[in-house]
Amino acid sequence: MSELNFGTDLFSEFDRLQRQMAGLFGGFPSSIRSGPFGAFPQINIGSTDGSIEIVAFAPGVDPQKLDVSIDKGLLSISGERAAAQLATDGEEMRTYAQERFVGSFRRVIELPEHADPDKVTAQYTNGCLTVSIGKREASKPRAITVQ
Incomplete structure (x- = not known):
């Protein structure tokens, strides 16, 4: 019988293997609901008894350039964020590093079956786009009296 000897603890070997697999497959999300790293805008999705609430964090986006449909x-949020203009006293500025996303974007979110597409509101405040989608009446919780 052969003896396995990793030379280190087994958990660090699993961690190394996981990093290698992530690199091999391009770092696919660990969950079907996970978005790509650096996706813009980042979103939060929640629910109340009467609605589905989606908040897209999109600072620096002109609300007139947002399209929600x-x-x-499928809920689609698209738009464009322009580059920030820095004062340079008329000189040309060369960028060495840029971490802020600039350009066109589009996020598509699959809605649950109980979402009512006729009951949608959208509001942009302080860099956050809040989309509220009402739920169908049949899916709302209701109390049942026991006789």
């Missing part, structure tokens, strides 16, 4: 159970 629902088609076949």
Whole structure:
């Protein structure tokens, strides 16, 4: 019988293997609901008894350039964020590093079946786009009296 000897603890070997697999497959998300790293805008999704609440964090986006639509159970948020203009006293500025996303974007979110596309509101405040989608009446919780 052969003896396995990793030379270190087993958990660090699993960690190394996981990093190698992530690099091999391009770092796919660990969950189907996970978005790509650095996706813009970042979103939070929640629910109340009467609605589905989606908050997209999009600072620096002109609300007039945002497009929100629902088609076949998919919520689409798209728009464009312009580059920040820095004062340079008329000199040309060369960028050495840029971490802020600039350009066109689009996020698509699959909605649950109980979302009612006829009951949608959207509001942009302080860099956050809040989309509220009402739930169908049949899916709302209701109390049942026991006789």
